[in-house]
Amino acid sequence: MSNNRPNARRDAMKTEGTTATASSGAMGHRQVLESLSGLLLALLVAMISSTVVSTALPLIIGSLNGTQTQYTWVVTATLLAATATTPIWGKLADLFNKKTLVQVAIVIFVIGSMISGFSQNTGQLIAARAFQGIGVGGLQALVQVVIAAIIPPRERGRYNGYLGAVMAVATVGGPLLGGLIVDVPWLGWRWCFFVGVPIAVAAFIVLQRTLKLETVRRENVQVDxxxxxxxxxxxxxxxxxxxxxxxxxxxxxxxxxxxxxxxxxxxxxxxxxxxxVREPVVPLHIVTQRTPALAIIASLAVGMAMFGGAVFLGQYFQIGRGYSPTEAGLLTIPLMAGVLVSSTVSGRLISRTGRIKPYIVAGTIILVAGFLGLGMVDHASPLWLVGIAMAVVGIGVGMTMQNLVLAVQNTVPLRDLGAASASVTFFRSLGGTIGVSVLGAVLANRVTADLSTALHVPEGQASTGSVSALNLKALPPEVQTIVHTVYGDATAHIFLISAAVGVVGVLAALLLKPLTLRTTLDVEPKTEAPASDAVAG
Structure with a gap:
């Protein structure tokens, strides 16, 4: 298909300055997979950094005698740092060599992981997780950018299945791995942070050997x-x-x-x-167009609902239901299975038809339905019912997350690809950060009030002595029962809030224009006045 437009190919090569772009039109499936291998490893380590902690976090915060607010901020700090730096990484990807930037992000991630593992209190852990988030932000943004630079949008759908597989392995394997680590006495929770280091080093080496991108040098570079x-x-x-x-x-x-x-x-x-500014970190001329703007609104809502709701599932199973970290990891498998199946199937259907809006709309509706189901659970709900609701949420996530990025990438020229991709990732992470923080605050206030009532003390004065309520093993059996009931019942309220936020994503998806994915890396050169919002100059 690229042979029909040699001039467009040469323009794309000059704009991007990468050998991958130059040859991507002729790259076979095996060559693409070789180029993707290091990127997928980098994405895997970024995702595992969050999921491996999810089931272990109640025990980590309990052992450090932390509070529910600190529990929330261990997650929020990483998301906030990733959110703040994602657009910077995206802009740098439009100015400098993408491969080098990915490797720099990996190094930052490794340093942050090591510091997190050696933390002695919750304050140190939150600060270390924030530094780690800088590397996570780079990996999340840059992997998307490099993939978009070597694979045309129409073909990219078939590779979304591989991205979905990585997401599923990280999200299923991460909680299980985290649970096993904290349940094995001779390892301990600190290895939840150390375990990502060898994977990150492997990703660095694989990228060095498989990803071939030329260095892009531009004069008068400005980063906002x-x-x-x-x-x-x-x-x-x-x-x-x-x-x-x-x-x-x-x-x-x-x-x-x-x-x-x-x-x-x-x-x-x-x-x-x-x-x-000349080089804005969030390019307003792109994000104010109809398709990117609506995709960003949907990403914000999906991010708030997904991150905000999913972060507390591990806590629900452990603190609300009394399961071990390993058991909690196993119980979240339906959520991740839904992500894997739906991302793979929808990706292949999108590549076959070139149509993307129906899948985004369906995904947002399914996501809301899933959270409504989770909003009905309490500390005694049947596990099969909780599993079905989680699977529905996973299906919705798999049909929306990557496809919203793809919808924006399809509308912008190659030279703006990094900034546009990072903008969507930025607002999705921002939504997740807001969601975790807001829902965590709601949960903390609800738990405090309910504990006060259950312990028959004035509101705001509920106390379990010098021991954190999250450190269940150190509490008397009768207090453990109260904590299980309070957390199990209170968690449903944040899932209902997630469902309400998800409705905004449904509305934004419905307002998207019908899109047909292009089959070229760059947008077609215009010989006439532009008639739509598909391209920003």
Whole structure:
């Protein structure tokens, strides 16, 4: 197909400056897989860094005598750092060599993992996880960018199955691995962070040997660090406010006024900076077009629902139901199986038909239905019912996550691919960060109130002594029973909130224009005035 347009191919090669782009039109399936091998390993290690901790986190925070708010921030810190740095990585991918950037992200990830493993308290762990998140943000953004640079959108659907397989292995194997690690006495929870290091090193070596990309050198390079810093600061202030409002201080208080006003001002300044700089970290000329804008809104909603809801499933099974970390990992398999099956099947159907909107719409609707099902569970719900609801959520996630990125990549020229892909990933991670923080705050407040009632003490004064409520083994049996009931019942409320947020994703998906995926790496050169929002100059 690329042989029909030699001029377009030469233009794409000049724009991207990569040998992969030059030859991708003629690359066979085996060659593509060889190029993807290192990228998939890098994606695997980034995802495992979150999933391997998911089932172990209740025990980790319990052993460090942490609180429910700190539990939330161990996850939020990584998501926030990944969110803030994702657009920077994406912009750097449009300016520098992509292979080198992926390897730099791997090195940062390894350092963050080692520091996390040696943490002595929750404060150190949260800080280390934030540093680790910088590398995670790079891996999440850059893997998508490189794949888009070597495979045309129409063919990319068939490879979404491999991405889905990696996601499934990470999301199924991660919790199981984390559970086994903390259940084996001679390992301990610190190996949940150390275990990703050899995988990351392997990814670095495989990338060095299999991925061949030429170095892109451009003059007068400008990276919008100010804009990225303002976005990160504004989001951080608002998330910190969400974590403490209603507990440390009231909704109507001077702290609320200062933090909300400060966060809004920082974000407004970020928009003003993005409008003026030559190389914006979030390109407004792209994200304000109809298709990217709606895909971003849907990604934000899906990210809030998926990350926010799924993060607390491990806690539900362990703290709410009393299962071990290994058992909790096994019990989440239906969720990951749904992701694997739906991403593989929908990817192949999209490649065959070239149509993507029906699958995104169906995926968002299924996601909402799944969270509504999880919203009905409590501490005594039958496990088969919980498993069905999780499988439905997984099917919805598999049909939406990668396809929303693909929809945006299909609308932009090759030169803007990095920034556009990173923008979608950025807002999806932002949604996840907001979701985890908000739902974690809701859960913490609900648990505090319910524990106060169950223990017959004034609200806000519930206490299990000097022992964290998450450290179940150190609590008396009668208190353990109360904690199981309170956490098992309270978790359903955050799943219902996830369902409500997911409705926004359904509406955004319905408003998307029908798309037919292009069969070339770059958009077709225009000889006439553009008639749609498909290309941004």
């Amino acid at each position: 660090y100010l804009g990225a810093g303002l976005i990160a600061a504004g989001v951080s202030v608002l998330l910190i406010w969400v974590s403490f409002v209603g507990n440390t201080f009231d909704w109507l208080s001077w702290q609320t006024a200062v933090m909300v006003a400060g966060g809004v001002v920082l974000l407004v300044l970020a928009v003003l900076v993005e409008r003026k």
